[in-house]
Amino acid sequence: MIKNSLKIAFRNIRRYMLHSVLNIAGMAIGMAAAILILLWVRDELSYDRDLPEAGNIYRLVEKDTSSQGSMMIPVPAALSAAMKQEIPEIIYTTRYTPSPLSLKKGDEYIEELVATVDKDFLKMFNLQFIDGDINTALDDPHSIILTEETAMKFFGDLHAVGKTIPSRGYDVKVTGVIKDIPANRNLRFKYLVPLQWLSELGAHSNSWQERFYTYVQVKKGTDPKTVERKIAQIVKTNVPESQSIIFMQNVKKIHLYSAGKYNYDVNGLGDIIYVRILALIAAFILVIACINFMSLSTAQSVQRSKETGIRKVTGAGRGKLIFQFLGEAMLMVFTAHIFAMILVELFLPGFNTLTGKQLFVPYHSAGLYLQLMGLIVLCGLLAGGYPALVLSAARPLDAIRGIVKKSPTNIRFRKLLVIFQFTMSVGLIICTLVIGLQLKFMQKKDIGYNRENIGYFMFPIRPGDPKLESLKKELAGYPSILGVTKGFNPSSIEGYVNGFNWNGKKEGNDISFCFVGGDADFASTFGFKIKQGRFFSPEINTDSSAVVINEKASEMMGLANPLGEVITTPWGARLTIIGIMKNFNFKSLRYAIEPLILQVGSSNSFFVRMKPGNRKSTLEFIDKTFKSFNPGLPMDFHFMDNDFENMYMTERRIGKIFMYFSMMAVFISCLGLIGLSSFMNERRTKEIGIRKVNGAKTVEIFTLLSGEYLIWVMISVFIAGPVAYYVMHKWLQNFAFRTHIPWWVLAVSGCIALFIALATVSLQSYRTSEKNPVDALRYE
Numbered sequence: 001m002i003k004n005s006l007k008i009a010f011r012n013i014r015r016y017m018l019h020s021v022l023n024i025a026g027m028a029i030g031m032a033a034a035i036l037i038l039l040w041v042r043d044e045l046s047y048d049r050d051l052p053e054a055g056n057i058y059r060l061v062e063k064d065t066s067s068q069g070s071m072m073i074p075v076p077a078a079l080s081a082a083m084k085q086e087i088p089e090i091i092y093t094t095r096y097t098p099s100p101l102s103l104k105k106g107d108e109y110i111e112e113l114v115a116t117v118d119k120d121f122l123k124m125f126n127l128q129f130i131d132g133d134i135n136t137a138l139d140d141p142h143s144i145i146l147t148e149e150t151a152m153k154f155f156g157d158l159h160a161v162g163k164t165i166p167s168r169g170y171d172v173k174v175t176g177v178i179k180d181i182p183a184n185r186n187l188r189f190k191y192l193v194p195l196q197w198l199s200e201l202g203a204h205s206n207s208w209q210e211r212f213y214t215y216v217q218v219k220k221g222t223d224p225k226t227v228e229r230k231i232a233q234i235v236k237t238n239v240p241e242s243q244s245i246i247f248m249q250n251v252k253k254i255h256l257y258s259a260g261k262y263n264y265d266v267n268g269l270g271d272i273i274y275v276r277i278l279a280l281i282a283a284f285i286l287v288i289a290c291i292n293f294m295s296l297s298t299a300q301s302v303q304r305s306k307e308t309g310i311r312k313v314t315g316a317g318r319g320k321l322i323f324q325f326l327g328e329a330m331l332m333v334f335t336a337h338i339f340a341m342i343l344v345e346l347f348l349p350g351f352n353t354l355t356g357k358q359l360f361v362p363y364h365s366a367g368l369y370l371q372l373m374g375l376i377v378l379c380g381l382l383a384g385g386y387p388a389l390v391l392s393a394a395r396p397l398d399a400i401r402g403i404v405k406k407s408p409t410n411i412r413f414r415k416l417l418v419i420f421q422f423t424m425s426v427g428l429i430i431c432t433l434v435i436g437l438q439l440k441f442m443q444k445k446d447i448g449y450n451r452e453n454i455g456y457f458m459f460p461i462r463p464g465d466p467k468l469e470s471l472k473k474e475l476a477g478y479p480s481i482l483g484v485t486k487g488f489n490p491s492s493i494e495g496y497v498n499g500f501n502w503n504g505k506k507e508g509n510d511i512s513f514c515f516v517g518g519d520a521d522f523a524s525t526f527g528f529k530i531k532q533g534r535f536f537s538p539e540i541n542t543d544s545s546a547v548v549i550n551e552k553a554s555e556m557m558g559l560a561n562p563l564g565e566v567i568t569t570p571w572g573a574r575l576t577i578i579g580i581m582k583n584f585n586f587k588s589l590r591y592a593i594e595p596l597i598l599q600v601g602s603s604n605s606f607f608v609r610m611k612p613g614n615r616k617s618t619l620e621f622i623d624k625t626f627k628s629f630n631p632g633l634p635m636d637f638h639f640m641d642n643d644f645e646n647m648y649m650t651e652r653r654i655g656k657i658f659m660y661f662s663m664m665a666v667f668i669s670c671l672g673l674i675g676l677s678s679f680m681n682e683r684r685t686k687e688i689g690i691r692k693v694n695g696a697k698t699v700e701i702f703t704l705l706s707g708e709y710l711i712w713v714m715i716s717v718f719i720a721g722p723v724a725y726y727v728m729h730k731w732l733q734n735f736a737f738r739t740h741i742p743w744w745v746l747a748v749s750g751c752i753a754l755f756i757a758l759a760t761v762s763l764q765s766y767r768t769s770e771k772n773p774v775d776a777l778r779y780e
Contacts, residue, residue: 019296020332022292022296022671022672022674023292023293023296023332023336023383024332024335024336024339025336025339025671026289026292026293026668026671026672027289027290027292027293027332027333027336027337027340027379027383028336028337028339028340028343029289029340029343029664029667029668029671030285030286030288030289030290030340030664030668031286031289031336031337031340031375031379032339032340032341032343032344032347033282033285033661033664034282034283034285034286034375035340035341035344035361035375036344036347036348036351037278037279037281037282037285037657037661038279038282039348039359039360039361040278040351040355040357040359041275041278041279041282043183043184043357043359044255044256044270044275045256045275046184047184047185047186047252047254047255047256047270048184048185048186048251048252048254048255049184049252050182050184051125051126051251052126053124053126053217053220054250054251054252055220055250055252056091056217056218056219056220056222057124057125057215057216057217057250057251058215058216058217058218058224058248058249058250058251059073059213059214059215059216059248059249059251059254060073060075060079060214060215060216060231060246060247060248060249061073061075061246061247061248061249061262062074062075062244062245062246063244063245063246063247064243064244064498064512070263070512071261071262071263072262072263072264073213073262073263073264073265073266074211074212074213074214074264075211075212075214075246076207076208076209076210076211076235076239077095077205077206077207077208077209077210077211077212078206078207078208078238079208079214079231079234079235079246080093080094080095080118080212080214081093081206082234082238083216083230083231083234086230086234087227087230087231087234089218089219089222089226089227089230090216090217090218090219090227091217091218091219092120092123092124092216092217093118093120093214093215093216093217094117094118094119094120094121094124094214094215095116095117095118095195095205095212095213095214096115096116096117096121096187096212096213096214096215097115097116097117097195097198097212097213098113098114098115098116098187098189098213098266099113099114099116100112100113100114100636101113101114101167101191101193102167102633102634103154103165103166103167103172103191104165104166104167105153105154105165108634109633109634110153110154111633111634111636112150112189112190112191113188113189113190113191114189114190114191114192114193115187115189115191115192115193116193116194116195116197116198117138117192117193117194117195118138118194118195119138119139119194120217121192121215122134122137122138122192124215124217125185125187127178127179127192128178128179129176129177129178130148130158130177130178130179131158131159131160131161131176131177132145132161132174132175132176132177132178133175133176134176136175137175137176138175138192138193138194139175139194140173140175140194141194141196141197142170142171142172142173142197143172143173143174143175143176143193143194144165144172144173144174144175144191144192144193145174145175145176145177145178145191145192145193146160146174146176146177146178146190146191147177147178147179147180147181147189147190147191148177148178148179148180149180149190150190150191151174151177158177160174160177161174161175161176161177162174172193176192178192183357183358186251186254186255186266186268186269187266188268208238208239213266215251216248224248224250227248228246228247228248231246232245232246243498243499243510254266254269255269255270256269256270256271256272256275257272259271259650260588260590260591270650271650273731273734274650274654277654278654278657281428281658281661281665284424284428284665285661285664285665285668286379286382287382287420287424288421288424288425288665288668288669288672289379289383289668290379290382290383291417291418291420291421291672292421292668292669292671292672293329293332293333293383293384294382294383294384294417295417295418295672296672325384326380326381326384326385328384329380329383329384329385330376330377330380330384332383333376333379333380333383333384334376334380336379337372337375337376341361344361345361348360348361354653354656354657354660355653355657356649356653415712418669418672418673418709418712418713418716419712419715419716419719420716421668421669421672421716422669422712422713422716422717422720422753422757423716423719423720423723424665424720425662425665425666425669425716425720425753426716426717426720426721426724426749426750426753427720427723427724427727428658428661428662428665428666429662429666429749429752429753430720430721430724430725430728430745430746430749431658431662431724431727431728432655432658432659432662433745433748433749434724434728434731434732434741434745435651435654435655435658435728436655436659437739437741437742437745438651438732438735438738438739439648439651439652439655440739441737441738441739442589442648442651442735442737443648445585445589445737447584447585447589448528448529448582448583448584448585449490449526449527449528449584450526450527450609451491451526451640451641451644452612452641453609453610453611453612453615453641454525454526454607454608454609454610454639454640454641455607455608455610455619455622455637455638455639455640456489456605456606456607456608456637456638456640457605457606457622457626457635457636457637457638458604458605458606458636459471459604459605459606459626459629459631460604460631460632460633461604461631462604463486463602463603463604464602465604467629468486468604470629471606471625471626471629472484472485472486472606474625474628475606475608475622475625478618478621478625480610480611480614480617480618480621481608481609481610481611481618482609482610482611483521483524483525483608483609484521484525484606484607484608484609485518485519485521485522485524485525485526485606485607486518486519486522486602486603486604486605486606486607487516487517487518487519487522487601487603487605487607488516488517488518488601488603488605489605489607489640489643490516490526490584490586491586491640491643491644491647492586492643493514493515493516493586493587493596497512497513497515497569497570498510498511498512498513498570499569499570500513500567500568500569500570501567501568502557502559502565502566502567502568503565503566504558504559505557506558509556509557509558511553511556511557511595512594512595513553513595513596513597514586514594514595514596514597515596515597515599516586516596516597516598516599517598517599517600517601517602517603518598518600518601518603519536519538519600519601519602519603520535520536520537520538520543520600522535522536522598523535523536523548523581523598525607525609526607528581528582528584529581529582530548530579530580530581530582531551531579531580531581531582532562532563532579532580533548533563533577533578533579533580534578534579535548535579535581536548536578536600542576543578543600544600545573545574545575545576546575546576546577546578546599546600547567547575547576547577547578547597547598547599548577548578548579548580548581548597548598548599549562549577549579549580549581549595549596549597549598550580550581550582550583550584550593550595550596550598551580551581551582551583552583552593552594552595552596553595553596553597554580556595557595562577562580563577563578563579563580564576564577564578565577567597575597575599581598585737588647588648589735589736589737589738590734590735590736591736592736593736607640608622619637622635622637623635623637666753666756670756670757670760673709673757673760673761674760674761677709677760677761691704706758706761706762709757709758709761710754710757710758713753713754713757714750714754716753717746717749717750717753717754720749721746721749721750724749725741725746728741729741
C-alpha cells in the first residue's frame with residue numbers, strides 16, 4: 001500500500017508541476033529562513049548553560065537605595081573572602097577583572113584580553129586543562145594561564161608550561177594551558193593571571209573600597225534569598241554607612257536579562273526581547289510557507305475531485321484518502337527540507353557576518369535530526385492537514401461531478417489564507433521601516449557635544465606624571481590637530497556616587513551623581529555648551545575644588561541659583577559650583593539623561609580633535625609622537641564615531657535581520673499568489689471567453705482578474721497597520737529618546753505590498769485577458 005501511495009504521490013507531483021515547484025520552493029525558503037533564525041535563537045539561549053553547576057553559580061549585583069536606584073556589577077573586593085569564610089552554603093567565590101594585556105613575542109607586542117581572578121575561578125567555571133595543574137596554576141603571582149589559541153600564537157604548540165613570556169617590568173611564567181573558551185560564555189578571555197598581580201600594581205584587592213566583579217557557587221538546593229540575607233549582614237557589619245543592598249543573579253540569566261540594567265557590565269550581552277521577536281518571525285515565515293501549501297492544495301481540489309470520487313466509489317475509505325493526501329504533503333515537505341538545508345549552508349556564512357556570530361549546523365548531534373524530523377512532521381501536518389480533510393470529505397457523486405469546486409467555504413478559506421499571509425508580511429515591512437527610522441534618529445540626534453573626528457588613546461603611565469603634559473603640548477602644536485585634552489570618555493560614563501549634601505537639600509533627596517573628570521581643555525575639545533557660569537580655566541587655581549553640573553543635576557537639586565553653592569562630598573570635600581552646562585547624552589539613547597558632575601581630574605587618556613580630511617597624516621604624526629615618549633607598548637587608537645556606532649550594533653543587526661526576513665516573507669507570499677492566480681485564471685477561462693465575445697475589453701478583463709487580489713491585500717494592510725503600530729510603539733518605549741511613527745510608514749508599507757501583489761499577478765492576468773475568445777470557449 002505504501003509503495004502504491006508513493007507512486008501516486010510522485011505522479012501527482014509531476015502532473016501538477018507548476019504547483020509542486022511553487023509549493024516546494026516556498027516551503028524550502030520558509031524552512032531555511034526559520035532554521036537560520038532558530039540557530040541564532042538557540043545560540044542566544046545557550047550562554048553559560050553548558051557549565052555543570054550553572055544553576056548554582058551566581059554573580060553579585062549592588063543596588064543603591066537612592067531615589068534613582070542604580071545598580072552596578074562590581075561589589076566591594078573584601079566581600080569575596082568574607083562570604084567564603086562566614087557563609088557555609090557557599091562552596092567557591094572568585095573575583096574577576098577583565099583588562100587588555102600586552103605580552104612580547106620577539107620584537108612585537110601582542111595585546112589580548114586578560115582576566116585577573118582568584119583560584120576558585122578555575123573550578124567554578126569548569127576550565128579544561130590541557131597542560132598544568134588546576135590546583136597550583138595560579139599560586140605564583142607572576143604566573144599566567146594561556147588558552148590553546150594564545151599558546152599556539154606564542155610558542156607554536158601546546159607544550160608551553162614552564163616557559164616565560166616578557167611583560168612590562170618582569171617576565172611571566174606559563175603554568176597552564178586550557179581549552180579555548182566557548183563562544184557561548186559571557187566571560188571571555190585569552191589569558192588568566194592571579195589576583196595578586198593587581199596587588200603588586202597597587203590595587204587594594206582586599207579592601208571594602210575597591211570593587212571587583214564577584215561570583216559565587218552555592219551548594220545544590222540552596223535558596224539564594226538565604227545567602228543574600230547573610231551577605232547583607234556581612235556588609236552591614238563591615239561597612240555600617242553603606243546604603244546599598246546586594247543580590248544574586250544566576251549566570252544563566254546574565255546574557256539575556258541584563259542589557260542596559262547594570263553599570264560596568266560585561267560587553268556583548270543579548271536581549272530576551274529580540275530573541276522572542278525573532279523566534280516569532282521564524283514561526284510567521286513557517287506559517288506563511290504552510291499557508292501557501294494549503295492555499296494551492298485546496299485550489300487543486302477542483303482538478304483532483306474526480307480522482308477522489310472514483311477512489312471513494314471503488315471502496316477507498318476517508319482514512320485511506322487522508323493518509324494518501326497527507327503522505328503527498330509529507331513527501332513534498334521532506335523534499336523541501338532537503339533544499340532548505342542546502343540553502344542554509346549557502347547562506348550561513350553571510351548570516352554569521354550579519355549577526356556577528358559563528359553559527360553552525362550541529363550535524364554530529366542526534367538531537368538535531370529529531371528536531372528536523374519534528375519540523376518536517378509539523379509542517380507536513382500544517383500544510384497538508386486541511387487540504388486532506390477537504391478533499392476526503394466530498395461525497396463520491398459530488399466529487400465526480402466536480403461540485404467540490406463550487407464550495408463557498410473552500411473559496412472563503414483561500415481568501416482568508418492570502419489575507420493572513422500578507423497581513424504578516426505587511427507587519428514585518430512596517431517593523432523594518434520603524435526600526436530604520438529609530439536608528440536614523442539616533443545617528444542624527446544632537447547628543448550635546450561633537451564626537452566627530454575625535455580619536456583617543458591611553459599612554460601607559462600614572463595619571464599625574466609630568467610626561468603626559470609634555471606629550472599633550474607636542475600634539476597640540478600640530479597644525480591638523482584642533483584640540484587635545486586629558487580626561488575620561490564622555491560617551492561611556494558609568495557608576496554613581498551618592499551621599500552628597502548642599503544648602504537647602506530636602507530630606508530624602510539623596511541624588512546619585514555620575515562623575516567625569518578632565519583638564520581645562522576638556523569642554524572646548526568636545527564642544528560642551530555652558531548655560532550659566534563658566535567652565536574650568538588653567539589660570540584660576542581655585543578651580544581644582546570647583547565643579548560644573550549639568551541641567552539635570554541643577555533641576556534635581558532644587559536650587560534657585562546654583563552658581564556659588566557648595567556641594568559636600570561623602571568623603572568630606574567641599575566643591576563650589578562654577579557653572580551649569582547644557583545636558584548631553586553620555587549613555588545610549590535608551591536611557592534618560594542623569595545628573596552629572598564635571599570636575600578637574602588627572603588622566604592618562606588623551607582625546608584628540610582632528611581637522612576633517614587629514615586623518616591619515618595626523619594619525620601618523622600622533623603615532624610617531626607617541627613612540628618618541630618611549631611608552632613600551634604600541635598605541636591603541638580608537639575613534640569615538642566607531643564607539644557610537646558600536647553602541648547601537650544590536651539594533652542595527654536586528655534591523656537588517658528584519659529587512660531580509662520580511663523580504664523573504666513577502667517573496668514566499670508572492671509564490672503562493674502566483675500559483676493561486678494561475679489556478680484561478682485557468683478556472684475562469686470559459687467565463688473570460690464569454691465576456692470577450694460579449695464585448696468586454698482587455699483592460700476590463702485585466703481589472704476583473706487582478707482587482708480581487710488587490711482587495712485582499714488592502715484588507716491585509718488595514719489589519720496589519722494597527723497591530724504593527726502598537727507593537728513598534730511598545731518597542732520604542734525602550735528608548736528614552738525616540739522617534740515617532742509617522743503616518744506615511746503605514747502608507748508606504750501598504751503601497752509596497754500592493755505593488756508587489758500587483759506585479760505578481762499582473763502578468764498572468766494580462767496573458768489570460770489577451771487570450772483568443774474562441775480558444776477560451778473551446779476550453780475543456
